[in-house]
């Protein structure tokens with residue numbers, strides 16, 4: 001807490017009263033604000049608090065974009081929002097400003113717990129949102145946190161209990177909710193889904209549903225994307241009822257316009273699959289002064305093209321980015337690409353959505369995207385915020401017609417380009433020679449070939465992606481391979497399932513490849529695991545010991561894997577999940593069981609009896625008469641019935657247990673927070689020489705945290721909100737305020753250390 005000049009109790013009370021009046025005034029202005037009659041253009045024309053306005057203006061956000069002008073007032077009025085606007089049109093601020101405002105008006109403090117949750121489908125996008133939040137929220141008193149995976153969960157969760165605004169990816173957020181150590185969601189005011197259609201699609205369905213189940217239904221929900229799903233079932237999943245559509249969804253006529261920016265010049269070329277790499281290399285060589293992103297369909301494609309092209313030295317820096325890289329490498333590449341002016345990034349769709357790279361000249365889609373929406377997001381990495389940009393998509397003759405039709409249905413009609421014969425140059429001999437010399441590269445080429453072929457097979461749109469027409473032999477030659485590697489497309493069901501689960505942890509994908517019995521299938525053969533084999537052994541004493549060892553080691557692995565969601569997402573007990581044997585779970589229990597077993601084997605079974613109302617004794621598990629038994633159905637039916645009832649019971653008990661445990665934890669936390677709050681209030685009331693209350697400024701002093709801070713900025717900008725209230729000149733001069741350059745965090749580590757410092761405040 002920053003120490004300020006001494007204030008008496010009376011002065012503090014007066015400031016508090018002033019602030020309450022100010023908040024009321026903002027609320028009244030918000031209710032009176034009518035977007036239809038208002039011609040507000042600047043942020044300061046909206047009923048937004050001074051500290052948020054100050055954060056905006058210092059980040060050079062003065063004039064609103066269309067989506068901001070439409071969405072912010074609606075959100076301030078408390079409506080749920082379904083917002084769609086073109087890529088690069090400023091959707092991020094359209095949800096961050098309402099979050100800060102809402103919490104300010106609710107007088108949110110660190111003791112009130114989590115107030116807003118922002119979910120983003122990728123780590124990179126979550127980091128970017130978090131960065132913008134820390135910039136514009138620098139003069140507010142909230143704490144912000146970023147949880148994106150790739151880091152120790154414990155490390156993160158220890159820091160979460162005081163977080164007011166949390167930004168993260170679905171999997172990691174759910175992991176924290178499941179652990180329920182620091183994160184309390186019972187007070188949550190606002191939920192935001194950025195790239196909502198992606199967050200809502202199959203890949204994230206279970207995770208998102210599980211997150212939403214943890215949130216109070218009274219919250220406000222905002223959904224944003226350039227390509228919005230407004231399917232009623234999706235909206236119902238989020239309990240979005242009385243929502244407003246803003247942006248391009250608001251006006252049906254706007255739907256007729258393309259979802260791509262008008263400043264984007266779009267083109268396509270029809271190119272046989274086996275000529276793609278030649279054309280791609282020629283394209284790079286003829287655009288050495290440009291900033292280019294090239295999208296390929298898989299990480300293996302990216303890896304292969306990156307490794308071979310850089311050996312062929314096209315004359316421009318090459319970077320590569322895909323989801324299989326370590327997070328530090330991904331973040332480093334993002335930073336390098338953002339900063340460079342002449343550079344070529346080879347990437348998968350991990351950066352297709354939301355990422356705000358400055359000044360990208362060209363987006364090249366070397367492999368056809370899975371649908372028109374993905375096309376829109378990919379090309380949206382260029383021509384952002386009114387700037388100019390160009391895009392090129394390479395379509396094979398098999399894909400061309402159908403994909404152009406898909407684009408046309410979205411009112412996108414790229415211009416046809418042809419390649420000059422003189423510019424065409426085959427790189428096949430070079431690739432062949434590289435692969436011949438380096439077996440590692442040959443291996444990469446084989447992998448790239450296989451992953452491309454598989455990627456075509458698993459595409460949903462069979463009119464565009466014609467697997468049967470793939471010229472495999474020519475394609476393999478074009479990669480420098482002597483012939484097409486043999487691929488057996490086996491277990492395709494599992495691949496399709498895995499595709500749906502594209503963004504789930506790999507541990508989950510491996511589960512997707514198991515059959516209904518939980519066994520891993522390879523071709524037609526069923527692979528029996530060590531445990532299966534052991535379960536077949538008759539010697540149960542040996543079995544229980546081995547089982548214990550195995551389950552112990554598995555338990556450790558599980559801790560490291562992202563398995564929380566599996567456990568949470570599916571509590572239904574399948575027949576096949578039931579263990580055939582009951583195995584003691586601890587070493588002590590095991591020993592006890594073993595000794596019991598030994599003594600039972602020598603003593604014979606004891607019989608436990610129960611007595612009915614007539615005083616007649618019966619064994620506890622009395623056998624039914626055969627006739628009676630058959631009357632109830634076949635043994636198989638009865639078994640199923642029994643299992644069904646037991647699983648229902650277990651699932652109910654499980655839910656209740658979880659709820660009770662959670663409530664207990666939350667109650668404990670609430671009490672602790674209340675006690676702290678009371679203590680703090682008492683302190684504030686008693687200590688006459690104590691400084692101003694609620695003197696947290698921003699999420700810490702962001703500018704200090706981030707290093708370079710413009711020294712011209714006078715300390716008064718770091719006053720508490722009470723301090724600011726006393727002076728009106730601030731807001732009047734917002735437009736004149738010098739813009740302060742804040743140094744960007746360089747790496748994920750920077751962001752994380754920033755987060756931890758923010759939290760310490």
Ligand SMILES: Nc1ncnc2c1ncn2[C@@H]1O[C@H](COP(=O)(O)OP(=O)(O)OP(=O)(O)O)[C@@H](O)[C@H]1O
Pocket residue numbers: 060061062063064065068085086087088089090091092093225226353354355356380381384385
């Ligand atoms: N009001 C504003 N004034 C100046 N610049 C702005 C404003 N709003 C947004 N920008 C800038 O415009 C760029 C695009 O904004 P943003 O990333 O929010 O777009 P988006 O609509 O979310 O795009 P996408 O659909 O690709 O996710 C960013 O560089 C951002 O800083």
